[in-house]
Amino acid sequence: MVPRIGIFWLIALLAYFPLELQAVPSDEVQTLLKDAEHHLALRQPEEALRLFRKASKKGGASCLECILGLARGYRNVGAHKDALEQAQRALDLEPEAGARVLAHSEIGLAHLGLRDKGSPEVAAGHFQEAIDLSEAEKPNLYYNLGISLLRAGRDEEGVAALEKLLRLDPPPNLSIEARSFIDNPRRARENLVPAFSATTLEGRYLSSEDLAGKVVLYDFWATWCGPCHKALPNLRRLNKKMQDTPFVLVSVSSDRDEGTLRAFVDKERMLWPQIHDKNGRVTYEAFKVSNYPTYILVDHEGKVIFRRSGWSPGIDTEVGMQVKRALKKARKSQEASPGGL
Secondary structure (H helix, E strand, C coil): CCCCCCCCCCCCHHHHCCCCCCCCCCHHHHHHHHHHHHHHHCCCHHHHHHHHHHHHHHHCCCCHHHHHHHHHHHHHCCCHHHHHHHHHHHHHCCCCHHHHHHHHHHHHHHHHHCHHHCCHHHHHHHHHHHHHHCCCCCHHHHHHHHHHHHHCCCHHHHHHHHHHHHHCCCCHHHHHHHHHHHHCHHHHCCCECCCCEEEECCCCEEECCCCCCCEEEEEEECCCCHHHHHHHHHHHHHHHHCCCCCEEEEEEECCCCHHHHHHHHHHCCCCCCEEECCCCHHHHHHCCCCCCCEEEEECCCCEEEEEEECCCHHHHHHHHHHHHHHHHHHHHHHHHCCCCC
16 A cells, blocks of 8 residues: 555665765754654654744755755655655755655655656656666665556566565565565555555454455554543444444554553453554554554455544544445445355
8 A cells, every 4th residue: 555655665765875975064954953853762753843944044045955855854744746846856956866766766756755646657767776876786776666666567577676685684674565466466556455465452363364355444543642532432333233244443552551551442442353553563663653542444345445543423433434334335345245254
């Protein structure tokens, strides 16, 4: 699936490619850029973008590092058109090879993020350009190239790029995602639930494969999230009401302390699968969630059909309606193919 920021992994840009800037940023600008990177690492994209914008204003039109930072900032909040414009600005400054790698990568990611308004063929061209310019083989570039080619319907070439990635000893999560696309290239073209696995608080193994054929509502939350507390009564009602249907509610908590989480779950009688995702592997890396609560609904075919962040009585109503529609569709499918669910 394609994430708000992209399901795509761009390895820490500035760490791998030191930039030869057109203008050396002042100490103040460098501090702003460093702080922005820190907020990205903390998964606070809105604050990171604010700092990148401030750094860009102070750094001026020739601050290449500022422009590339701004492109990253826009991408991380899903403003892919703005990210594309900033990355193109960076290329227009005719930078050295290292900065061109970053700019081409951001242009490619922007085209992928734009979905129907972007071009996977153009994205693939920019990722290939980045690979050709790079002094070392970077797994993330082959990952992005592979996804772009799969999106463009060039499955054989896309799979080859992903297989190349696997030979470069990538991070484990990147390997898992790459293998999932190799096994099922349509994941790159359709908004399918990402592959993941975790152990619930009850000690049971749970994966996206185990939930295949079910209508699944993922509830991303945390005990410190006030709006999440307000959403609980509706989730309890929904879980109870749908007990005899092919529906599964899965809550994924970002809490750090497991004891606090367990005590809260017991107190609130959250009697459905609970995942303690303290490392963010399901929340951030697989589903690209950064706001709480966030609800993601997956139909019986494994397609993501609804996504919403925040809470209000209206969202409660909308979630319920979307679940009912998905179950109706699942039942029709079952009637057409007996034994399918």
